Amino acid sequence: xxxxxxxxxxxxxxxxxxxxxxxxxxxxxxxxxxxxxxxxxxxxxxxxxxxxxxxxxxxxxxxxxxxxxxxxxxxxxxxxxxxxxxxxxxxxxxxxxxxxxxxxxxxxxxxxxxxxxxxxxxxxxxxxxxxxxxxxxxxxxxxxxxxxxxxxxxxxxxxxxxxxxxxxxxxxxxxxxxxxxxxxxxxxxxxxxxxxxxxxxxxxxxxxxxxxxxxxxxxxxxxxxxxxxxxxxxxxxxxxxxxxxxxxxxxxxxxxxxxxxxxxxxxxxxxxxxxxxxxxxxxxxxxxxxxxxxxxxxxxxxxxxxxxxxxxxxxxxxxxxxxxxxxxxxxxxxxxxxxxxxxxxxxxxxxxxxxxxxxxxxxxxxxxxxxxxxxxxxxxxxxxxxxxxxxxxxxxx
Amino acid sequence: xxxxxxxxxxxxxxxxxxxxxxxxxxxxxxxxxxxxxxxxxxxxxxxxxxxxxxxxxxxxxxxxxxxxxxxxxxxxxxxxxxxxxxxxxxxxxxxxxxxxxxxxxxxxxxxxxxxxxxxxxxxxxxxxxxxxxxxxxxxxxxxxxxxxxxxxxxxxxxxxxxxxxxxxxxxxxxxxxxxxxxxxxxxxxxxxxxxxxxxxxxxxxxxxxxxxxxxxxxxxxxxxxxxxxxxxxxxxxxxxxx
Numbered sequence: 001x002x003x004x005x006x007x008x009x010x011x012x013x014x015x016x017x018x019x020x021x022x023x024x025x026x027x028x029x030x031x032x033x034x035x036x037x038x039x040x041x042x043x044x045x046x047x048x049x050x051x052x053x054x055x056x057x058x059x060x061x062x063x064x065x066x067x068x069x070x071x072x073x074x075x076x077x078x079x080x081x082x083x084x085x086x087x088x089x090x091x092x093x094x095x096x097x098x099x100x101x102x103x104x105x106x107x108x109x110x111x112x113x114x115x116x117x118x119x120x121x122x123x124x125x126x127x128x129x130x131x132x133x134x135x136x137x138x139x140x141x142x143x144x145x146x147x148x149x150x151x152x153x154x155x156x157x158x159x160x161x162x163x164x165x166x167x168x169x170x171x172x173x174x175x176x177x178x179x180x181x182x183x184x185x186x187x188x189x190x191x192x193x194x195x196x197x198x199x200x201x202x203x204x205x206x207x208x209x210x211x212x213x214x215x216x217x218x219x220x221x222x223x224x225x226x227x228x229x230x231x232x233x234x235x236x237x238x239x240x241x242x243x244x245x246x247x248x249x250x251x252x253x254x255x256x257x258x259x260x261x262x263x264x265x266x267x268x269x270x271x272x273x274x275x276x277x278x279x280x281x282x283x284x285x286x287x288x289x290x291x292x293x294x295x296x297x298x299x300x301x302x303x304x305x306x307x308x309x310x311x312x313x314x315x316x317x318x319x320x321x322x323x324x325x326x327x328x329x330x331x332x333x334x335x336x337x338x339x340x341x342x343x344x345x346x347x348x349x350x351x352x353x354x355x356x357x358x359x360x361x362x363x364x365x366x367x368x369x370x371x372x373x374x375x376x377x378x379x380x381x382x383x384x385x386x387x388x389x390x391x392x393x394x395x396x397x
Numbered sequence: 398x399x400x401x402x403x404x405x406x407x408x409x410x411x412x413x414x415x416x417x418x419x420x421x422x423x424x425x426x427x428x429x430x431x432x433x434x435x436x437x438x439x440x441x442x443x444x445x446x447x448x449x450x451x452x453x454x455x456x457x458x459x460x461x462x463x464x465x466x467x468x469x470x471x472x473x474x475x476x477x478x479x480x481x482x483x484x485x486x487x488x489x490x491x492x493x494x495x496x497x498x499x500x501x502x503x504x505x506x507x508x509x510x511x512x513x514x515x516x517x518x519x520x521x522x523x524x525x526x527x528x529x530x531x532x533x534x535x536x537x538x539x540x541x542x543x544x545x546x547x548x549x550x551x552x553x554x555x556x557x558x559x560x561x562x563x564x565x566x567x568x569x570x571x572x573x574x575x576x577x578x579x580x581x582x583x584x585x586x587x588x589x590x591x592x593x594x595x596x597x598x599x600x601x602x603x604x605x606x607x608x609x610x611x612x613x614x615x616x617x618x619x620x621x622x623x624x625x626x627x628x629x630x631x632x633x634x635x636x637x638x639x
Binding site: 374395 | 537
C-alpha cells in the first residue's frame with residue numbers, strides 16, 4: 001500500500017517547475033488530463049523520472065528512472081566528457097536526464113565505502129558497444145563532484161593517440177613528444193571543472209618554464225594551469241606537473257581525487273601518429289600518455305580510479321572485442337591488474353520501458369505507430385534493448 | 398523452317414514453368430524493367446493483420462480468397478518491403494531515388510539523418526516559441542515530409558508533342574504517380590545542385606523540406622514556374638489528343 005502511495009506521490013511530483021516554464025496553457029491542460037487519466041489505470045505505465053537529483057541518495061528503487069542535472073551543474077561538472085549524441089539530446093530537450101542503472105549504483109556503493117588510507121582502487125567499466133559505459137562514468141563523476149572530490153576526467157584517451165596535427169619534440173625529455181593542442185584544451189576544461197581547488201593546492205617544487213618564466217615553490221596550482229593555457233608550447237608539461245602534484249598531494253587528505261579515464265585501452269594500444277621520417281610512434285613516447293600511465297597506477301592513496309575500456313575509437317582492435325583482456329592487451333592488463341571489473345549490459349525490460357516512457361513524455365517519439373504496443377515490440381526487436389541503438393532508432397521515428 | 402525451330406528449342410531449355418519467355422526481341426529494343434513474372438503470378442500479401450485474423454472471424458469472401466491463394470503462384474516479396482509498422486512507401490521511394498550506385502545503406506542513413514534533423518529543428522523552434530505558437534508547430538518529421546512533397550507536386554505538366562516537324566510544349570494533366578515522381582525528383586535535384594560545398598545532404602534536405610512545408614523555397618518556385626509555362630502555352634492545349 002505504501003508502494004502505491006509513493007508511486008502516486010511521485011506521479012504527482014512529475015510536474016516539476018522546469019516543465020511548466022516551457023510548456024504553455026494547452027500543454028498544462030494536457031498534463032492535467034494526462035494525470036486524471038493516469039490515476040485509474042496506474043499499473044501498466046512505467047515511471048520514468050525521479051525527483052531525487054542527488055546521486056548519493058540513489059538506490060535500488062531508482063533503477064530505470066531518470067534524474068535531471070541542472071544546466072549550471074552541467075557546465076561546471078561536464079565541460080567535456082559527455083557523449084556527443086547525449087549533448088545533442090540535452091540541447092533538443094533543454095534538460096539533461098541520466099538514467100540510474102545497476103552498474104553505476106554498484107560503483108557508487110563501492111565509492112561510498114572507500115577507505116582513503118588504502119591505495120586507490122581501480123574499477124573498469126566494460127561492455128559491448130552502446131551499452132552506456134560513458135554515461136555510467138558521467139553518473140559517477142557527477143556523484144563525486146557533488147561530494148566535492150577533485151575530478152581528473154580525461155574524456156577520451158583515444159583522441160590523444162590519433163589525428164594529431166602538431167607534434168612537438170618535448171622540451172623536458174628529448175625522446176618524447178608534446179601535443180600542445182590537446183593538452184591546452186584539456187587544461188581549459190580541467191580549470192572549469194575544478195576552479196575552487198586550484199587556488200587551495202600549492203605546488204611543492206620550483207618549475208622553470210624558460211629563461212624568463214618560472215613557477216615558485218608554494219604558488220597555487222592555478223598558476224601552472226594558466227601557464228599551460230597561455231603558453232601552448234608548455235601545455236603538455238603543465239599537464240604533467242598537474243598530474244604529478246595531484247598524485248603526491250592526494251594522500252595528504254586536503255582533497256579526494258577521482259581519476260576518470262574513458263577509453264583507457266588507448267594508453268597501451270598502438271598510435272597512428274608518425275614522426276617526420278614516417279616511423280610509427282609508440283604510446284609511451286607521447287608525454288601525455290606517459291604521465292597518464294603513472295596516474296593510473298595504484299601507488300597513491302586518497303581517491304579512486306574509474307576507467308572505461310571501449311572499442312569505439314580504438315585503433316586496430318576488432319569490432320566485436322569488448323572484454324578488458326582483449327582491449328587492453330597483455331601489457332595494459334598486467335599494469336592494471338588488480339582491478340574490479342563492472343559489466344555494463346543492455347537495458348533490462350524495466351529500464352527499456354523507462355527509457356521509452358521518457359521519450360514519450362518529451363514527445364520525442366513522433367511517429368503515430370511508435371505509441372502503440374506493436375511499435376514498442378518492434379523497437380525492442382530492432383534495438384535488442386541496446387541503449388545506443390534505441391537512441392538512434394528513436395531519433396528518426 | 399529449321400532456324401526458327403532451333404531458336405525455339407534453345408529458348409525453352411532451362412526455363413521454369415510460368416516465367417515468360419522474352420519473345421519480343423526486336424532490334425533496338427532492350428528488355429529493361431519488364432517483369433519476368435507471368436500474368437498468373439499474384440502479389441504477395443505483406444500485411445501482418447491479414448494473417449492474424451482468426452479463421453472463425455473471416456467472412457465468406459475472405460475464406461474463398463484464402464482458399465484461392467493456396468492454389469495460386471505468388472511473386473517473391475522484394476527485400477525492401479517489410480511488415481514493419483514504421484514502413485512508409487513514400488519514404489522508401491524517396492530513398493531509392495536518392496540512392497547512387499546501389500548504395501542503399503548510405504541512402505537510408507541519409508534519409509534517417511534528414512528526418513532526425515527536421516525533428517531537431519522543429520523541437521528547437523517549439524521550445525523557443527510562445528504558448529500559442531507551440532500549438533501550430535508541427536514536430537512529426539513524417540507529416541512534414543508528406544506535406545512538403547504534396548506542396549511541391551505540380552497540377553499540370555508540359556509534354557513535348559511533335560507536330561509539323563516542330564516540338565511544342567503542350568500543357569497536359571499529370572497522373573498522380575507522375576506528380577509524386579516530379580516532386581521528389583525536383584527536391585533531390587535542388588538539394589544536389591544548389592548545395593553549398595561543405596554542407597551535408599541531410600542538412601540541406603531538411604532545410605528544403607521545411608521550406609516546402611511552409612510553401613516557400615526554390616522547389617515551390619519551380620512548381621510555380623511549371624504552372625506559369627503551362628498557362629503561357631495554353632493555346633497549344635488542343636494539340637493533345639488524349
